[in-house]
Amino acid sequence: MTETESIAYDVVVIGGGPVGENVADRTRAAGLTTAVVESELLGGECSYWACMPSKALLRPVIAQADARRLPGLTRAVQGPLDTPAVLARRDDFTSHWKDDGQVAWLEGTGADLYRGAGRLAGPRTVTVTGPDGTVTNLTARHAVAVSTGTRALLPDLPGLAEVKPWTSREATSAETAPGRLIVVGGGVVATEMATAWQALGSRVTLLVRGKGLLNRMEPFAGELVAEAMAEAGVDIRTGTSVESVTRENGTVVAVTSAGDRIEADEILFATGRVPHTDDLGLETVGLEPGSWLDVDDSLRVNGTDWLYAVGDVNHRALLTHQGKYQARIAGAAIAARAAGSPLLDEPWGAHAATADHDAVPQVVFTDPEAAAVGLSLAEAEQAGHRVRAVDVEFSSVAGAGLYGDGYKGRARMVVDLEDEILRGVTFVGPGVGELIHSATVAVAVRVPVSRLWHAVPSYPTLSEVWLRLLEAYRDN
Template sequence: MTETESIAYDVVVLGAGPVGENVADRTRAAGLSTAVVESELVGGECSYWACMPSKALLRPVIARADARRLPGLSQAVQGPLDAAAVLARRDEYASHWHDDGQVRWLDGIGADLHRGHGRLSGPRTVTVAGPDGMQKVLTARHAVAVCTGSRALLPDLPGLADVRPWTSREATSAKQVPGRLIVVGGGVVATEMATAWQALGSKVTVLVRGRGLLSRMEPFAGELVAESLTEAGAEVRTGTSVESVTRQNGTVVAVTGTGDRIEGDEILFATGRAPRTDDIGLETVGLEPGSWLSVDDSLRVSGSTWLYAVGDVNHRALLTHQGKYQARIAGAVIAARAAKVPLLESDPWGAHAATADHHAVPQVVFTDPEAAAAGLSLAEAEQAGYRVRAVDVDLSSVAGAGLYGEGHRGRARMVVDVDEETLRGVTFVGPGVGELIHSASVAIAGQVPVHRLWHAVPSYPTISEAWLRLLEAYRDA
């Protein structure tokens, strides 16, 4: 017979990734007792299989690429990367897949960690099946927050499981460099992992069903990244679908829609994400298992008074930083509602409404060159019905970009709402632009008029002068 223990809390958080951690941090700061349930590692996807290990893999790649463009340094860095050292550093950034530090952090804020598989078992109730066979029933006085994230979505290809394909998890945690890697997909995971593994010694073939890479950004972003990957030795095939995959004597064989056979030692499918909601008991509260959860701007699930869905599971913006932003909002909302404090729209911090998810989402793709965007692309702005005008500049006109080295590609675009005279979107592609994009986020989220941006003077010679060139192009057009 399974032993059962019942415990009551103010808040129960389902999932201990960065999103769940931040919800718990905010509710504990408000004095609410909080339980956190996790079936894997505390710290979640970002810490162990996404943001941290992937960027640890990419940093030496980008640093070497930059160094190779600098006279006086380029000759010293023509050799291959030390793959073993890169992978060892990656392991350190992933904490060797141990979560002791994250557990100590949870303890430090006073949240209770319950390890095991958690499922909703009715309103305000989560049942946890622990690894020791113990079953705990956690009840929430005020809120349950679903922060279970997303998982890699694999296509429905016969026999795919027998091939043992890579997903983003295997791509960021692999212990050896494959001689040949097939990458299926053209988004962020596909381009970043193609960049990393090609530089580490793989022969990479990228198969993209659409017309180009990074289709959710401005077209020039994907074009510049594709050119760079090709020059690095990768093969990029657009308009190419994969119809079947087999593994024969250890070799992966992918057959395309045109009948071409492509061989590799491993194959990575980076073809989208699905919510991790298929086995968390949604049916017990009238919701569909496996579905994305629709929420309002306070992150409360539509039609509920107590259930919140924060981060990837609500499908608003599948990015760690946006999930953490939502978590701060959700934590503040839960605390205010628990204290029966009205959620005032006049709150100057906007602490009770996740408005940035609608118009100011930033993203950086850590390829060579880097691609970074905030807000809407030109096509997205036009589709949304805004009257907009876009201006472009070549980053070769920016002295600060040139200092990064010779042969850098770079381009910037600013999308301006001509009725409001504010920015709807900004895209940068080039060296170091990941550190530039927050200025775009500030301008968009703050709805700063373009004539005021003219008085935000960029330091010389920095790549921030891209702003001056964009504003000149807009004013003089």
């Protein structure tokens, strides 16, 4: 092991995914010298094993489902998907798991890239152990930003390692479709991957410990998605957990809590995430290894004046777009503190990630899509708001019928009766992912219901659901 002398920067970022890249971009734009440390591919989980490959797999699935709802196209798309072509397109979107383009972009910002494992070695100090064992010491004049994200949580089942189960990484990067696939979980990764691989030729069994799917959304979201998945051929078993799993002569055998023995070629566990902080050197600065990092709204770790935790690692909102939002806030806050400028950290200020609390949007790319922002009805009531839920079916929207025959979906807005603003909005139906930003604006800006009447939706589009929601609120 060879050790080099220390190199000083204004900012050191540990983790070069989209969140870390955005922190670096903002601090460089403010004129601060910045180093980025990355142990794998620059661009991180989202670019190579999550958002981009998963959506590349799902897009042909959704396009085919939409086409099948349209007379004139139905016969043209009755055959199966060309799975090798879908996988090849997926590979293009991951740049074939090469990060040359990301490296060129980062270099264009003026930030320096260090390849290797980054660890804290005391306040404002980071050691980088490169692939050849060389250790580089980096010091930060103003801030160290941890953007190391999360990794898949696997259950504590005897012999699981020998089974070589899939996590989200294997599910999004597989080279062929398994003939039979068991998916364990009922959240976003589980439902999206079950949707994708069922359409790409796998026979999918979905094992859900709880009562239904997508339990962090309004109940009807999971119900409509489950109904459509079952119609597509997915075998959904709720109230079911895996008691044991083995691989016998290449075949995965899972025994469930109901006593069922299920055989498959692969098994995917989509059962949660844990912070990627177990080997980060947190103990050198008085923090617990492997823990989530608790931050204030400027994304600075509580109890420190130099350490920031940005993105999934702080457990505020495990979504790429929300992490990038936090990165913009954190970069601006680091720059302001470095310059001695006033910190605008009041709610909705330039240095406060206020949207993390009550205006987080998410889209689940199943068929139908499920999209939500803000609080569900149950969450709003638990928070003490006096609210009313307003529901409409998309069958009342002319644009839905034009979108496809038999269009099925539902929308809900949760109205705060004290201030007459929206606390949350949920859409379920084909194509609704493109509706959610309008709802995000309404929730984040706290647009009064009375003003929403003047935001006229174009006819005939899916957006007309907004008019139906307002009419339902007025008339009931």
